[in-house]
Every structure is written in structure tokens, then in C-alpha cells.
Amino acid sequence: MVSQQARIRRKGALLALWAAIAVTLCGSVALFNPAPSQEALALDRVAQEIVANTTMGRQAIVGSIWWAPLPTILRVPLAAWWPGELPPGRVSQWTECALWALACLLLAGGISRYQGVRNAALITALTMLNPWILRHVMAGSTLALTLSTTLVLFYAVGLWANRQGTRALITAGLAGAILLGCSILALPSLLLVALILVTTAGTSTETHRREAVCLLGLIPALYVLSLWALLNWLVMGSPLYFVGSLSSIAAGIRDQATLGSGPRSLTGALLTAGPLAWAGLLTAAIAWARATARHHRTAAILALLAALQIASGLLLQLATVPATLVAQHLTITALPCIILSWAMPARPSEPAAPVRLTTRLLPLGLASLLMVIALATTFWPGARTAAPTPDAPPVTARVLDYVTALSDHPLVFVAGYAGLALTAHSDSPRLLNTLDFNFNKSRQDYYGQDLFLLIHRPTALARLDSIHWLFPEIYHLGSRTTLHADDFGPWRLFEIIQAPLDPARRVADSPTH
């Protein structure tokens, strides 16, 4: 009975701590008003569309593997129930702050099992106050949930490999599913997790047990994938719509090969990944070697998975996956795992045993080192280009000025998720977001209006928007039914060619009339 009360008290204290951290961070965001990232603007917009129960909201939530549904779903409650209007991106910023606080608690909780509360707090602070992480969190980009879930998943797999506990198995299974719902970049890590589950599920004679372990460990993630496909079939009309952008990546690689430039070399990719990925890979490898030497299976698996995740990031970068910061993102999400692996003492069976000074100092030193590297990385030229620079108001205003000068009844389709971020600051009814653009349907639905199409240059994530794989080269070459109108920064405006209409009918048939 006493232990139950103590447990309740502990849970209460943790909840209070989480709330305090989350509120502090949310307060900082409100006070200092940091600029939200383009991703945050887009996600906020999607959350609002879901609250409004629009078709576009449903399309946005399932229509692309690069915009995973879970981060958006987590933004819905705040978007739905916050009284009053929030500035664009604020919902994302606050949600990420709360999730970041959760990640801090998880990491501190994990480390405190091996290092004591004070050391755990210090190591956690050094790891999680990493400026790279903080910048992303404050800007509202989706990082914190991926970071927490990666930590939980890898740790659970480590525990499973060590002790084969049921709780570890289901934690790994559910965390895998959540991770996949957070980011498609988790797929390589999940394949590694699957490999570990299969190899540790029992001897070759225990066929049924092995089968059961695999089902419990992997079915949740497979279910998420099939559900994603099902929802695509229901909402987008094709079960594979969400992976359509992969064809554009493949085309990109093929084009590079044809042009003679070829895919980047591994050395090139490693060099351009920046020092953070380098340092992460190195420390993960050392952590793995150290844990293996000490026969600490959980720590070894944790470090191994972290190392392989960073390596997969480098390989993805090699395969010209457009997000230039993929390797850094995967490194950052693996960092807490490396730290936790280092923090584990030599004898896993005796977590409460006194640990040696070097064991205490190593994770602290490592966390400090990574902090320094992260600080340096913040000023790394490649990273600085990722800083959010919301140029939305001028672009939308200029586009609107342009089209209203040409026509009395203009309507501009703003394509893709990039378009969601662009229109976050605009409430003009003449700007209409579209995630699944169709020329014929647009002409039919908006009969009588002068139609325009605004497309972002196919760079970074914008390159994966459906407009670029539904109409390849539309940005560069246009199409048979478009005329180039003008360029607005990275945005290109096309006029959609239509048959001339009788002026009287033109106004009468207009849906916005």
C-alpha cells in the first residue's frame, strides 16, 4: 500500500515537472515570439483544416509519406479547443514544446535508473538543451516526438534483447508504430529493429514463439503502413498515392546519372553531413564497442541502433533524398540513445550498484562534447540555410496584386504542402490550397473564373509535393494548358488556359459570385 502511494507521488511529481518544463518553454515561445518554421505553418494550417472537417484536411493528413499524420493529429486538440485566435505556427510551437518536455523526462528517467537523479538531470540538460534541438522545437518543427519515440523504441528493443520481457516487446511494437506515424525516415531503423526481434525471438525450434514475437513486435508498424494505404485509397483515390513522390526521387537519381554527375559518393555525403553526424556516428560506435566489451546487451543494442540510424541518414543523403538535413535530423534523434547507452553501468543486473567515477564522467563529458559540437553546428553554413525565414506575406500580396491586375475574377491554386505554409498568413479567398491538383476538375469546379497555378521551385521538401510528380517538369517546362505568368521568389505563377466564355455567363456562373 505504501509503495503504491509512493508510486502515485512519484507519478504526480513527474507530471508536475513535465508541466513546469512545458509551461516554461511555451511561455518562452509566447514571450520571445520566435519565427515559426515553414513546416510549423503548414502543419498548423492542416490542423485547422481538420478541425473544419474539410476534404483538404483529410488529404493533407494522409497524402504524403513526407508529411506523416501523427504530428498533425497531435496538433488538432490545441487547434480545436484553444479559445481565441493564435498566430500562425503557434499551435505547432507549443505542441513541440510540450513534446520536448516529455522527451526530457523520458531521457532523465532512463538515465536516473543508472546514474542517480542529479547526474541524470545534468546529462539530460546538456543533451536536450542542444541549440540544434531547441531551435527546431521553438520553431515548431516536428522533432520532439520522433526523438522521444526513437529513445523509447531503441531502449525497449535493448531491454527485449537482454531479458525478453513482454512489456519491452509491446513497448517496442507500439513505439515502432508511433515512430512510423511520425516520420517515414524511421523506416530504416524499423527494419533494423525487425531484424533484432527476429534474431532474438527464440531458437530455431521455437517456431511459434518466434512467429508470435514478430507479430507482436512488427504488426503495429505494418498496420500503420497498411492503414495509411487504406486511407489513401479512401481519401486520395489510390492506395499508393502517398508514395507517389518516390518516383520523382528515382527520376532525380536517374537524371543525375544520365547527366553524368551520378549519385553522390559516400565520402562526399559524409563530408557534407556536417560534424554533428560525424561525431554522432563516432560516439555511437565507441559506445557500442564499450558496451560489447562489458557484455551489456541493452547498452550495446541501444548504441548499435543509434549508430545504424545515423549511418542510414548518411546513406539517404547519398541517395539524394531532398531534405538536406536528413542526416542531421537522424543524428539528433539518435543522440539521447547514445547518451543513455553511455550512461549504463558495467553490470546491467545491478543498476543500483555504485558506479565508478569514470562511468559517471563519461556520459557527462560526452554530453558536453556534443553540446559544443551542436553549438558549432548551429553556425555551420549548411545548417543556417535551414533557419525559418517566413517570406509569406510579401509573396502572397505580390501574387494577389498581379492576378487582380489581370482579371476581375481570379483564383490562384497554391500547390502542395509548401503552399499551406505560404497561405498561413493570408486569408484571401482568391488563394486556394490544393494538394491533389487536377486541371479538368479545377476548370469544371471554378467555371468562369480566371485560374492561376502557383508552384514552388522543386527544392527540398517542396520537390516531393504531388504537383511535381503528377506533372513532372511543370515548374521548368510548364504544361500544354498553362502559360507562364511570373516568378515570385521561389514561386512560379502559371495561368491556366481556358476556352473563352460569354462575358454575361462568365459572371453568372462564377461560384464565388
Place this chain on the structure above:
Amino acid sequence: MPSETPICDIDPLALEHQHPEMSASVPMTRTQKLFFILVSLGLVLAAWRAPWPTAKAFIMICTLFYTSLVLYKLRLVWHSLSSTAEIDIQPDEIAALKDDDLPIYSVIVPMYMEPETLPRLVKALEAMDYPADKKDVQLLLEADDEATVGAAAKLSLPPGFRVTLIPESFPRTKPKACNIGLELAKGEFLVIYDAEDRPDPDQLKKAVAAFRSQPDEVVCLQSRLNFYNPRHNLITRWFTGEYSAWFDLQLPGLSRLDAVIPLGGTSNHFIVKNLREMLGWDAYNVTEDCDLGVRIYRMGGKSRMLKTTTWEEACSVVPFWIPQRTRWLKGYIQTYMVHMRNPFRLLRDLGPGNFMHFQMLTGGVILSFLLNPLFWLLALVWVVFRYEALVDLFPGPIFALGTVCLFGGNFIFTYICALGCYRRERYDLVKYTLITPLYWVLMSYAAWRAFLQFFSNPFYWEKTQHGLSTSED
């Protein structure tokens, strides 16, 4: 020869006579009837005057209910994985028990029209690791059940076994027979088994050790139940998954949370003195075990899960499975209605936590089975016909929550079944649980049948047919 036992002084309906408010002899009180009539009228009126907002509000409430049920079940399962979820008696603790120190243990087995199971039952009870002179086994046979009484007469019952004939009277239910068995019990502890049960041989000793290790307030221990014929066909595979999830995950989760446990039909071990003080079982309730589980907590007692298994026969034929499930669910409705006669008193008796557990485990379970067909239908209509008006029924956040419930919640329930099989080490059955949603259709059918039967024939006991699959897997 069956022993002739004087039972004329025993009142098997003591609970109804002394505490009618705790008995299901009256299925619904006048106040409850009035309440339900008013609520139904209100709903009809609202649906007539403002159909769309009424439907929206209804769907919103249902979605919130489903969400809380999913989270609740997840919580139970999580707690069940703790090492302290059940009382786990180790072999050395059993070995330390001396025969001389063991108390008399009463075993009661109510039977009706089950002559074929008798020899195997006697064999299983005789094989239990407990001194023969300290076993007090009563076979509770209905006086007019000539077949079973005759079969018992032909057997030479081992020492410590006796037959108690239950005189014919209304209601003809298992709990009424149990109440007579309870009054005639000679032991300090008592356990109830069904005719087809095969308890683990060391179960009685484990129960004694467990009772001695627990505080006085623990008056009941529930053993795990599972099936000895899980691989007979698809129904028994699903049934095993469901039972494993219930007895190996959810009930241990409740035990760990110190929550009210709706007892399972057999293998409930009691302290006789306390059970008599509680006036035994409610003779009118067709899931008297569930009712007793709640009553134990209302009267200040506690129940715990004991890590030992009683093996039963899974009903393998749908036409027999449906009546069995109908009775169980009808009993849950009875239990819910009895204890909710005065919700404030129930809240005071159980406390807020256990009050919520009760709502979720009895009312919540029934409600979900009743509502499921409606939401399956809505989903089907939307998927097949793309009837866009349905979308308007789900305001934005509710649509998101409803989608999460539909896809996430149903998956979680399936996953829990799979996990139950894993926990029970029935590894080969895990894959079959992945299609368990088909089994839920049967459950919903049984729930509606139970709901209607609650009004038309509340005390009718649909007897489960046993002996359909005789072989063990």
C-alpha cells in the same frame, strides 16, 4: 450412495430477503424505469425536433466513450505486466505447508444435466494435491436431475466427497444451489468449480498460502481460467484469445490497481466466514460471480488474482456459444442495474476510482457491444457509398478522434487479444487473433440478444452445453 442432507432450514435467497436492494430479483426499480422512459422520450423528442444536432451530440458522446475505453484497457494491460499483478506462490512455499496445518477446504460443484462429465470431474478433484481428509467436496445436484443423480449414485465417491440435492424451487439457478452448498460447507475456505473444470493440482494449497500472505480484507482469490481445447476450431481459438486477454491481462491489471474485480464463473476461492456474512450469491443474477465481485468491495473486502489456472472447455459451436454469451452479458446488465439503483451510495461505497472501474467494466463493456454495430454500419456506408452527409455528423475534432478510435482503438483491442495468447504461451494462436474483429460481430449479436432478454426473461438461465470437444489439445 448420495448422502441425505437436511437443508430445510437453509434460506438460499437470504440476500433477497435481507437486502432486497442488492438483489436482482427486481430487474429494474420503479425509479430506474421512470428514468429510462424519460431519457428515451427526451431522445425521441430531440431527434424529432433537431435530428442533426441530436445525432451529432450522440456521436460525440459515443466517440469520447470509445476513446476512454481504449485508454482504460491499455492502462489495465500495462499494469498487468507488472510482476506484482498477481499473487504468485512459489513451489518452495507450497512445499513448506504441512498437512497438519492445512485447514478443511470446501469445494462446491453445481451440476445440472451433466452425467457424462461426472467421472472426469471426480478424478480431477481427487487428483488435487490436498489431504483427502481435509477436502470437503459437495456435488450440488438438482433433485429432479435423475440422470446426474443416477450417475453419481453409480460412482463410488472418494472420501471427502458428498452429494447435496437441491430441492426444486424458483429460481432454478446456479447461485441458488451455491448458497445451499455454502451453508453446508465445513471448510475454512471454499472454492467453486464447474463440472467440466480441471484445476491445477496445487491450486488449493496455493490458495491457502495466498490467503495467509494477504491482509484480512482480502476475502476472495480469483484463479485464471483458460481452455484445454483451444485448437478445436476457429471459435475456440478466438475464445481462448479473449479469455487469455481477460484472465491473464485485464483482471491482473485490476488486481494490481487494487480495483474491483468482476469475478469469473469458477475457481473463486473465498473465506467461508466472510462469504456467509455477505449472504453468499444473488440467486437471481445470472452472472452472480460478477455481482459478488462488486459486492465484496462495497462491503469493504478485496479480491486478488492468484497465479494458477483452471482449465475449462471452450464452447466450440456457435449455436451454443451465443446463448452462453447472452447469459453472461445479461448478467452484466443485471449487475449494472442492481448496483446503479443508487449511484451516490455506490460512489460512496466504492470510492471514485472503483466507481469508474465499475462503470467501465460492466456498463462500458455492454454499451460498447451494443453500439459497435451502429458504428460499423456508419463506416461501411461511408466506405461503400461515400455518403458525404455522414461527414457532417462528425465535427472536426470528433472526426479525428473517431478515426483514431476506429483504426487505432480496434487495433488496440485486437492487439490485446494477441498479447493475451502470447502471455498464456499459446504462441500459435497469436495469428488467429488478428482476425478477431469477426468474433466481435458475434459478441454484439449476443449483446443485443441479452439486452432484449433482460426485459423479456431476466432470470432465464441458458445452460451451456459441455462435452462438445472431448479431446485436449
